[in-house]
Amino acid sequence: MAKKTGMMLDEKAFGMSAGAVFAAAALLMGGGMGMYSWGMMQWGMMSYAGPFGVILWAAEAGIIGAALGYAFAWIYNRTRA
Numbered sequence: 001m002a003k004k005t006g007m008m009l010d011e012k013a014f015g016m017s018a019g020a021v022f023a024a025a026a027l028l029m030g031g032g033m034g035m036y037s038w039g040m041m042q043w044g045m046m047s048y049a050g051p052f053g054v055i056l057w058a059a060e061a062g063i064i065g066a067a068l069g070y071a072f073a074w075i076y077n078r079t080r081a
Contacts, residue, residue, distance in 0.1 A: 008080065009073040018069025023062030030054035 030053075 019066030022065025
């Protein structure tokens with residue numbers, strides 16, 4: 001059985017940091033996908049969402065990441081108590 005140390009995670013801080021990481025990753029991926037879709041658009045194979053779509057994608061990823069991070073920290077704290 002694991003030794004309980006009493007260390008708890010701050011749910012709000014963990015959620016905010018996870019949201020920031022998810023949003024940054026989405027922005028980086030969105031920039032890469034923008035370049036890819038721009039190249040494919042020349043051959044008529046893919047449509048382009050534009051910069052507004054990339055920003056919305058990053059915002060959505062940030063919200064989902066914050067919710068998942070908060071849920072993870074909450075579950076972690078409940079199992080450690």
